[in-house]
Amino acid sequence: MKKGEIRNIKKEILSDNWYQLYKYSFEYHREDGKWEKQTREVYDRGNGAAILLYNRASKSVILTRQFRMPTFVNGNRDGMMIEACAGLLDKDNPADCIRREVEEETGYSIEQVRLVMETYMSPGSVSELLYLFVGEYNPQMKTSPGGGAEGETENIEVLEYPFEQALEMIESGEIRDAKTVILLQYARLHGLL
Numbered sequence: 783m784k785k786g787e788i789r790n791i792k793k794e795i796l797s798d799n800w801y802q803l804y805k806y807s808f809e810y811h812r813e814d815g816k817w818e819k820q821t822r823e824v825y826d827r828g829n830g831a832a833i834l835l836y837n838r839a840s841k842s843v844i845l846t847r848q849f850r851m852p853t854f855v856n857g858n859r860d861g862m863m864i865e866a867c868a869g870l871l872d873k874d875n876p877a878d879c880i881r882r883e884v885e886e887e888t889g890y891s892i893e894q895v896r897l898v899m900e901t902y903m904s905p906g907s908v909s910e911l912l913y914l915f916v917g918e919y920n921p922q923m924k925t926s927p928g929g930g931a932e933g934e935t936e937n938i939e940v941l942e943y944p945f946e947q948a949l950e951m952i953e954s955g956e957i958r959d960a961k962t963v964i965l966l967q968y969a970r971l972h973g974l975l
Contacts, residue, residue: 787811801827826909831880832868833895833915834965835888836945841975843948844888844919845962847939848930858958864941864951865959868912876913884917888940889928892917898968903960914965916974945975 788808797803804824809817835844847864854861869883877895885891895917903912930936943951948966951957957966969975 789817796823801825823907824909825907828870828872829876829911829913830868830870831876831883831913831915832866832961832965833880833884833917834866834962834969835884835890835892835917835919836969836974837919838975839920841945842942843945843966843969843975844890845941845943845948845957846887847941848936863959864957864962866962866965868961877915880913880915880917885925885928886931887928887936887938889926890919890923891925892919892923894918898965901961901964912961914961914968916965916969945969 788810790807790809792807794805794807795802796805802825804826805821806824807819807821810820812818836842844867845864846867847862849861850858850863851861853863867880867884867887869879869887871879874882876897880895881892895915897913897915899914901912901914902908903910928938928940930938945966948957949970952963952966957963
């Protein structure tokens with residue numbers, strides 16, 4: 783048996799309300815060769831996708847703004863977050879999911895999306911794997927006002943920022959969403975704009 787392996791995994795449902803919260807008990811094989819009993823809670827909400835929409839000609843990006851209760855209860859005064867467009871896969875493949883989310887949330891209909899990485903955003907407690915995309919947009923792709931899917935109570939505001947301003951908003955703390963920071967930094971590092 784190699785170090786770092788686990789055995790005797792027991793899974794218990796703590797909550798099956800909106801998504802699932804599990805308690806896992808297991809034995810972990812430590813570096814010193816001993817087996818150690820551990821317990822962890824894992825929140826399983828499924829996997830998701832996010833995208834940075836960018837326009838080379840205008841050097842701008844499309845972001846969204848919406849209320850996020852978890853940030854409100856953890857010190858974000860108004861609970862509002864500026865983010866890249868994102869959503870849960872809902873059994874779609876990641877590219878189809880993100881195209882659907884772009885249309886629902888931003889009102890843009892885009893065909894070409896490019897996967898740039900897969901990342902776990904909070905691996906200590908959340909099982910979600912997030913697929914990060916980039917995609918070019920132009921004004922002709924705007925087919926509706928966006929704002930979120932009917933009946934999902936999202937109330938999404940669609941924002942267009944100059945790319946350099948969005949980067950400055952990371953520095954000022956106006957943008958604090960991890961997926962958005964990663965995608966904006968990816969765009970900078972890879973010279974998308």
